Amino acid sequence: MDHTKLSQSLEDYLEMVHMLRLANGIARVKDIAAALTVKMPSVAKAMIELKKLGLVTQEPYSGVELTEEGQRVAAMILNRHILLKGFLIKLGVSEAIADKDACCMEHILSAETLGKIEDFMKPAEAAPSPKKTKAVKNKK
Amino acid sequence: MDHTKLSQSLEDYLEMVHMLRLANGIARVKDIAAALTVKMPSVAKAMIELKKLGLVTQEPYSGVELTEEGQRVAAMILNRHILLKGFLIKLGVSEAIADKDACCMEHILSAETLGKIEDFMKPAEAAPSPKKTKAVKNKK
DNA sequence: ATCCAAAGTTAGACAAATCTAACAAGAAAA
DNA sequence: TTTTCTTGTTAGATTTGTCTAACTTTGGAT
Incomplete structure (x- = not known):
């Protein structure tokens, strides 16, 4: 709920969980560690924090999942x-x-x-850019 | 000499010493603390580190001065x-x-x-530059 | 079915940066 | 001069994020 004060470090971990799940379908501790260039125990501690904050879940000795809230925050980052x-x-x-x-x-x-950066980018991305959750209701 | 690994925090302190000296002629611990919204003991500890690094000097119970190197680094920041x-x-x-x-x-x-940001700004600030062919002064 | 290597976890050390509380020095007032 | 207030310092606690070392679990190779 109160993710308003996520530290930079925790934001990085959360984002990486999201990216690995998008890329591999699963976010394993080992891969998170490799991607962020830290050791596995650092990941374990970070996951404990993110669990406390209700942003991720994890069954012992398995991959990390995102809660709905975690998904939302990670996507934003x-x-x-x-x-x-x-x-x-x-x-x-x-x-x-x-x-x-x-x-x-x-x-x-x-x-x-x-x-302001978004505004700056706007004109340029007026191209066929399959953007995400924007006003772009793609045509299937 | 080896300021290459100044932490963000120490960079902030060093920069503030410089700014206060420019603004007031003197950088007092109390003012550094107020400007960075920290308490005085935090400033004291930071100054100890910057002294170790040879970037500032200070006679006990007085204002903080910059060494030549400190001046150079602070100006860069x-x-x-x-x-x-x-x-x-x-x-x-x-x-x-x-x-x-x-x-x-x-x-x-x-x-x-x-x-790249400098390049982006260049055209606009093409005012007081008589002939700066390629004034590259970055990196040491 | 057993064993072992890889992956994950736990415990505890360490460093950075902050704080509060208590103490010390200098300046200003009395 | 002596007192008092402001400023600066020191000591030590706390938080965050990292690490190493030692352990546990899982799952594949034998």
Whole structure:
């Protein structure tokens, strides 16, 4: 419920759970650790926190799942990441660096700044971009 | 010498020492604390670290001074701050928020991203530059 | 069916950054 | 000069996030 004060670190873990589930269908502790370049016990501790906050669930010795709330928060963070990465690339930053810097920026920028960056990106993404939960009701 | 690994926190303290000296001629512990919204003992501890790193000096119970190296590093951080704040304002962010967000961004962005932001700002600030062919002064 | 390696967990150490409380020094007032 | 207030310092507790080492569990190879 009160995810309003997620630390940068916990945001990173939550986002990574989401990304791994999107990519592999499952988020294993080992893979989270590898992706974030930390050791498995760090992941375990982070998962304990995220469970306390009601954002993830996990049956012992298995993959991490997202609660509905966790899904919501993770998607929000990931959207910020995608927005910022695209923004940096538009400025001419290389993809790898854009990804890395977006990863830092996504935790600290104010809503106002994010909004302005969105505005800045708007005109450009007026193309056939299969965006997510936007007003784009795709035609199946 | 080896300031390459200044933590975000220490960068903030160093920058604030510099700003207060520019504004008031002196950086007092009390004012640093107020400006960064921390308590005085936190400042004292940070100053101990910055002294160890050879970036500041201080006679007991008096204002904090910058070493030559400290001056150099602080100026670099402040320049980043100014660049980023201007950048955000150019995107339409309000001044107060631009200042706050610049303060976070200044510690995390890669040299590449900072360079691209500089490029982005260039055309606009083409005022007092007689002949700056390629004034590359980043990186050490 | 048993064993073993890989994956996950638990316990505890450590570092960074903050705080509160208590103490010390300097300046200002009396 | 002596007292008092402000400023600065020191000591130690707390929180967060990381690590290593040691353990437990799972599941595949034998």
